[in-house]
Amino acid sequence: MKLTLHIWRQRSSSEPGKMVPYSIEANEHMSFLEMLDVLNEDLVAKGEEPVAFDHDCREGICGSCGFMINGIAHGPQPSTTVCQLHMRHFKNGDVLYLEPWRAKAFPVLRDLVVDRSAFDRIVAAGGFISVSTGSAPDGNAIPIPKKYSDLSMDAAACIGCGACVAACPNAAAALFTGAKISHLGILPQGQPERNERALNMVAQVKQEMFGSCTNIGECEAVCPKEIKLEVIARMNRDYLLASWTNRREASRSDGI
Amino acid sequence: MELKSKCPEGPIETRWEKYKFDLKLVNPANKRKYNIIVVGSGLAGGSASATLAELGYNVKCFCFQDSPRRAHSIAAQGGINAAKNYQNDGDSIYRLFYDTVKGGDFRARESNVYRLAQISVNIIDQCVAQGVPFAREYGGTLTNRSFGGAQVSRTFYARGQTGQQLLIGAYQALERQIGLGKVQMFPRTEMLDVIVIDGKARGIVVRNLVTGKVESHLADAVVLGTGGYGNVFYLSTNAKGSNCTAIWRAYKRGAAMANPCFTQIHPTCIPVSGDYQSKLTLMSESLRNDGRIWVPLKKGDTRAPGQVPEPERDYYLERRYPSFGNLVPRDVASRAAKAVCDEGRGVGTGLGVYLDFGDAIKRLGKQGVKERYGNLFDMYERITGENPYEVPMRIYPAIHYTMGGLWVDYNLMTTVPGLYAIGEANFSDHGANRLGASALMQGLADGYFVLPYTIGDYLASTKLEKIDHSHAAVRDAEATVAQQTNRFLGIKGSRTVASFHRELGKLVWDECGMARNEAGLKRAIAKIPELREQFWESVSVLGTGEELNQSLENAGRVADFLEFGELMCVDALHRAESCGGHFREEFQTPEGEAKRNDDQYSYAAAWEYGGPGKAPILNKEPLTFDYVHPSQRSYK
Numbered sequence: 001m002k003l004t005l006h007i008w009r010q011r012s013s014s015e016p017g018k019m020v021p022y023s024i025e026a027n028e029h030m031s032f033l034e035m036l037d038v039l040n041e042d043l044v045a046k047g048e049e050p051v052a053f054d055h056d057c058r059e060g061i062c063g064s065c066g067f068m069i070n071g072i073a074h075g076p077q078p079s080t081t082v083c084q085l086h087m088r089h090f091k092n093g094d095v096l097y098l099e100p101w102r103a104k105a106f107p108v109l110r111d112l113v114v115d116r117s118a119f120d121r122i123v124a125a126g127g128f129i130s131v132s133t134g135s136a137p138d139g140n141a142i143p144i145p146k147k148y149s150d151l152s153m154d155a156a157a158c159i160g161c162g163a164c165v166a167a168c169p170n171a172a173a174a175l176f177t178g179a180k181i182s183h184l185g186i187l188p189q190g191q192p193e194r195n196e197r198a199l200n201m202v203a204q205v206k207q208e209m210f211g212s213c214t215n216i217g218e219c220e221a222v223c224p225k226e227i228k229l230e231v232i233a234r235m236n237r238d239y240l241l242a243s244w245t246n247r248r249e250a251s252r253s254d255g256i
Numbered sequence: 257m258e259l260k261s262k263c264p265e266g267p268i269e270t271r272w273e274k275y276k277f278d279l280k281l282v283n284p285a286n287k288r289k290y291n292i293i294v295v296g297s298g299l300a301g302g303s304a305s306a307t308l309a310e311l312g313y314n315v316k317c318f319c320f321q322d323s324p325r326r327a328h329s330i331a332a333q334g335g336i337n338a339a340k341n342y343q344n345d346g347d348s349i350y351r352l353f354y355d356t357v358k359g360g361d362f363r364a365r366e367s368n369v370y371r372l373a374q375i376s377v378n379i380i381d382q383c384v385a386q387g388v389p390f391a392r393e394y395g396g397t398l399t400n401r402s403f404g405g406a407q408v409s410r411t412f413y414a415r416g417q418t419g420q421q422l423l424i425g426a427y428q429a430l431e432r433q434i435g436l437g438k439v440q441m442f443p444r445t446e447m448l449d450v451i452v453i454d455g456k457a458r459g460i461v462v463r464n465l466v467t468g469k470v471e472s473h474l475a476d477a478v479v480l481g482t483g484g485y486g487n488v489f490y491l492s493t494n495a496k497g498s499n500c501t502a503i504w505r506a507y508k509r510g511a512a513m514a515n516p517c518f519t520q521i522h523p524t525c526i527p528v529s530g531d532y533q534s535k536l537t538l539m540s541e542s543l544r545n546d547g548r549i550w551v552p553l554k555k556g557d558t559r560a561p562g563q564v565p566e567p568e569r570d571y572y573l574e575r576r577y578p579s580f581g582n583l584v585p586r587d588v589a590s591r592a593a594k595a596v597c598d599e600g601r602g603v604g605t606g607l608g609v610y611l612d613f614g615d616a617i618k619r620l621g622k623q624g625v626k627e628r629y630g631n632l633f634d635m636y637e638r639i640t641g642e643n644p645y646e647v648p649m650r651i652y653p654a655i656h657y658t659m660g661g662l663w664v665d666y667n668l669m670t671t672v673p674g675l676y677a678i679g680e681a682n683f684s685d686h687g688a689n690r691l692g693a694s695a696l697m698q699g700l701a702d703g704y705f706v707l708p709y710t711i712g713d714y715l716a717s718t719k720l721e722k723i724d725h726s727h728a729a730v731r732d733a734e735a736t737v738a739q740q741t742n743r744f745l746g747i748k749g750s751r752t753v754a755s756f757h758r759e760l761g762k763l764v765w766d767e768c769g770m771a772r773n774e775a776g777l778k779r780a781i782a783k784i785p786e787l788r789e790q791f792w793e794s795v796s797v798l799g800t801g802e803e804l805n806q807s808l809e810n811a812g813r814v815a816d817f818l819e820f821g822e823l824m825c826v827d828a829l830h831r832a833e834s835c836g837g838h839f840r841e842e843f844q845t846p847e848g849e850a851k852r853n854d855d856q857y858s859y860a861a862a863w864e865y866g867g868p869g870k871a872p873i874l875n876k877e878p879l880t881f882d883y884v885h886p887s888q889r890s891y892k
Contacts, residue, residue: 012803029529031639037534037754044752044807049798052806054322056495058535060635061420062326077638084638109466110804117443120323124435128428129387132310133303133704136378136385140342143396153389153414156421160325184387 300679301481303703332419360687490761688836
């Protein structure tokens, strides 16, 4: 199939970028990134610099890859990262616009590569359980109902790709932050720091210049790991409870 | 070169305990005076960085990815072994030790493996406490599944994303220390050389992958947790960025490379679909618990799988290995798949076999199968466009893991004092073949529970001179790195980096892949230097060194693979026996199983860099087996 790609080319964060058109012959079994590999090989052969894009595992789990395809984060296939998106979902003659994630908190480094280190700083602010190596009780000492364990796992499946931010008209990081707060807050192990976690992580989100959540739901629609909006509700609940009671230590142990 | 393994003597059950007691300690107030560099942020590097910082050391952690959470450990699917015996099915530390030594085809150190089995139970406790959502029973206790090479259920898992969840646990512990200021994190930074002063590792040279700036970092010890070298084959299940650069540059600075020919082929990967293929995708080995592997009985049978009646199917693993069946270890399953495809009975493109869930769906229901393997089935469908609930999966073996790596002693220290290698980057625990769900176990054992003890002994007992960036060795290492960058950019050739990588990969896959022989290995050893020469004459790297330049990054990695590949073939040629993942066609039993030669090859081959253009020097560390007596592995 023959495709026309309009790709955002930008040399560095300090230089202006622009859309550049390319045409390419693709095959339906290729992944989207393999199609870009082929394009890059062609470009290098012609003496043009290849398109920079982040990618690593190409199995949809590392969270490195991601850009907008015709305005949709990770492209048109639901629950699929761009590395797992295959060309069989496109047809001959398609015109595709590829742009980097758009958010103030994710500055463009080059072409389709953005800086997502703000996510790491949000986790560093409180997205953990403080348990130093060696101080853990037996793994079966705390029984955890399967349902809670599964709910926690649903949230923990987040790969930190940033699609939720890119899709959000406010560039909010609510789905990402809510997923971490839910993953740890649902488990009994996460209770002691539950209030503090919400306060610190939300404060960091504001500092990183992410926008505010207005419950639009675009994030859920594009999330390749199907993280649900309810994680945002849990984040808000934990944050409000911690703020109103002015307690940094959680008092409840019910988990949900 | 003298190889001192430092393995303790005495009853195996108490070796590590006693050894730990004899190690020198650094007192808590002094720990903050020491600086440690950790390269790599996967299960090994991430857990080590976090734990060392918790102990009080100052840690600098480096990774080439944009965040420490992206390391390739994240892609491990199936699970992590631990000798908890929660299932009451007869598991024990001794049994895990026994299975691992036997599974490694008697080419691993008993002392190391026993320690690994002992520590396995602590890992699960630690991960649960961190909030890793392992799968649970309705009663709230942890559940287990079985895995290849074992007859007990000792594998803990978090759906099909165990590696992801364990890595996120280590990453969160790491981020906590970053927040506390005890770890300084350097993402998008690639290590390109080790600085060795007075024979000791004192730092590294790195390139900032965004600005291109080359700079050095100094420390009292350097730890490499940089993973394996599977991408020497170009097509592998490794992430695209996984590379051997860190361990290769360490080798060139004096660290011995052990058993590079021990590479693992994973039996259950999605087959290659075309020339543009950039990588292969693994389907977790856990699928073999419920899936049945078969090919048509007749050659060239092109009927759809559903139309091949039961009597005309050959469930060849169940037929050849009745007691382990579809759960034979990876090397055995891979070779059996190659054998049936070589006979002309392969399916799809001819390089594939069926992994059929028809019976499992009848037994467990579609929902039951979905519960266990749902995300793997979805992934398969996304890649192939076929629905595995309706048609059997097609699978074929692919390079997945490398057992070889930097030679380390019992302290995990390489032959360069102060330079450590942990996780897949070292060679220590898996011998010639790794059992499923043991890589996660080893990475975390090294990082959480071994290195943090042993590194203290080195720091407490070694006098380290004060050094600064003006030292000649630092300048020299920085200059070497800058020179290489300029050399790439100056070639201005016509071939892409990837085209060389593909050519090298095909060559080593054909001659040093699933089956090897003397003639083929000699061919490869002759061809690789030619290819390397062409690379340095005609590779095209565009752009500059002072910016984000992915071609330049890849060029450095491929240049190292072009050297590493040769050593791998040299090692494979010298080891005139078959063992584990190393199958030499000349050495097999009449039934086609690997035939070891314990009299001559019961040693770890540690290769020492001989200098530019010179042959590597072979050093041998003899292996002794006091507990598990070498026998022909049998899974029949």
